[in-house]
Amino acid sequence: MAKLNPYLNFDGTCEEAFLFYRSVFGGEFRGEIFKMKDIPDMEIPAGAENRVMHVALPVGDDLLMGSDTYPGQPFVVGNNNYISIFPESREEADRLFEALSEGGEVEMPMADQFWGDYFGSLKDCFGIQWMINYPSQDQ
Known part of the structure; x- marks a missing residue:
């Protein structure tokens, strides 16, 4: 059976959001918080280096995952999730x-x-x- 894990996108506030979620649910991040600057061989626009590329927080048996959008990528807060x-x-x-x-x-x-x-x-x-x-x- 497949396991579903929610993946959230943010417009530059992913790290702040996941620090908040960790304070609510407890636990530690799975691995580190990877930043855009950690992507090998990729030129990142100035000011976007510290946007989150990927973060995962175990919550019970599941994972809550997220990232910031890449600069220039459209971001819309949705109401369907x-x-x-x-x-x-x-x-x-x-x-x-x-x-x-x-x-x-x-x-x-x-x-x-x-x-x-x-x-x-x-x-x-x-x-x-x-x-x-x-x-x-x-x-």
Whole structure:
């Protein structure tokens, strides 16, 4: 079975975003934060040397990965992506929701939903949309 890992693009704020995500989820980056200047035999435009080429943060059994766009590459914050997290407890759901929503926008506060789960959604301070879903114990 294939494993899905979300990959996020930023316009120069990838390192800041991933430092924030590491503070929320804990753990260490898998490998180092590779910068554009680390690409061998490639001329990087001035001012873009420290943009992130690739970063990966283990979150449970999955990886959250990201990079900055290459200078001149169009960047549009989309509204068609969410990262859905299934924490192991209501308490962890609340902790993640509170941390990720800091400086962002709450779309739907954490609450028991008609389908039986404890759920909330938000956009973080970097424009990334998240869903926190703690399944009911009946499932």
